[in-house]
Amino acid sequence: MLRIAYLVSIVLSLILSTIGLTENMKASVYIAENPSVIGKDIYLGDISLIESSDANVREKLQKIHICKSAELNSSVTLNINYIKSRAKQQGIQVESIMWLGADQTTIQTKSKIVSSEEILAIAESFIANFADKNVKKIIVQLTNEIKPVVLPYGKMNVKTELVFPSAINDNILIRFTFSIDDKDCEKRVIPFKVEIIKDVIVSSKNIDINKIISIDDLDIESKNVSLFSNVFIDKNELLGKRTKKAILKGTLITVDMVEKPPVIKQGDIITIVL
Numbered sequence: 001m002l003r004i005a006y007l008v009s010i011v012l013s014l015i016l017s018t019i020g021l022t023e024n025m026k027a028s029v030y031i032a033e034n035p036s037v038i039g040k041d042i043y044l045g046d047i048s049l050i051e052s053s054d055a056n057v058r059e060k061l062q063k064i065h066i067c068k069s070a071e072l073n074s075s076v077t078l079n080i081n082y083i084k085s086r087a088k089q090q091g092i093q094v095e096s097i098m099w100l101g102a103d104q105t106t107i108q109t110k111s112k113i114v115s116s117e118e119i120l121a122i123a124e125s126f127i128a129n130f131a132d133k134n135v136k137k138i139i140v141q142l143t144n145e146i147k148p149v150v151l152p153y154g155k156m157n158v159k160t161e162l163v164f165p166s167a168i169n170d171n172i173l174i175r176f177t178f179s180i181d182d183k184d185c186e187k188r189v190i191p192f193k194v195e196i197i198k199d200v201i202v203s204s205k206n207i208d209i210n211k212i213i214s215i216d217d218l219d220i221e222s223k224n225v226s227l228f229s230n231v232f233i234d235k236n237e238l239l240g241k242r243t244k245k246a247i248l249k250g251t252l253i254t255v256d257m258v259e260k261p262p263v264i265k266q267g268d269i270i271t272i273v274l
Contacts, residue, residue, distance in 0.1 A: 027052035031101035036108040038153045042066045072111040114149040126160040139195040154180040195224045201232040207247040230255040
């Protein structure tokens with residue numbers, strides 16, 4: 001864009017040096033055909049190249065307010081007569097200006113678009129922060145199609161946080177806060193289906209309730225576990241514990257299924273020393 005403006009400046013200088021400004025002309029304004037703007041307002045300096053030997057005249061022309069800009073990622077089309085009328089309304093003698101360039105200009109409002117693929121990548125990075133070293137694979141998927149996030153142009157920052165501390169049906173809700181130049185612009189809560197694959201302890205056979213677990217009762221398998229599930233990854237952590245309920249073969253064993261056996265069991269004979 002700067003290169004184009006530089007080339008236009010050279011061409012404009014050659015034109016002016018050839019035809020020259022008349023005595024009554026104070027400046028030249030070269031209207032760009034397809035400029036882009038940032039912000040809510042369009043000024044003459046945003047859409048044109050202005051030349052004048054008088055710095056005050058040049059500055060005044062640059063600050064001429066043309067109109068409000070279009071919505072983000074949209075455009076507005078203006079013709080030269082409207083631009084001249086806006087300049088005239090703000091005290092400019094349009095007859096003293098040499099108007100060059102396009103008779104009609106389409107002005108795009110520059111924006112930052114965050115695609116669904118980018119949002120997914122942000123979620124993957126965020127969820128990976130919660131995974132421990134025993135995780136073999138993390139699979140994150142959008143549960144439904146989402147619209148891209150359209151933001152004003154500028155330096156973007158994205159803050160992510162969990163809406164709930166645990167997964168619901170393997171779905172995790174993440175709140176995204178999109179900010180531009182440190183100003184919050186949009187917030188979204190987006191659900192993701194998350195699979196956490198890791199080697200965990202499962203039952204190698206059916207285990208009865210109140211049974212003391214032995215090494216033969218346990219096996220290791222790669223399973224999809226919840227991001228915050230209390231599973232076991234080491235058989236030694238379960239040895240000697242007692243089941244609180246019957247566990248079927250192949251079941252993922254979690255902390256709520258087992259307990260330390262009581263020191264005194266029902267039916268034990270105890271001796272009381274007085």
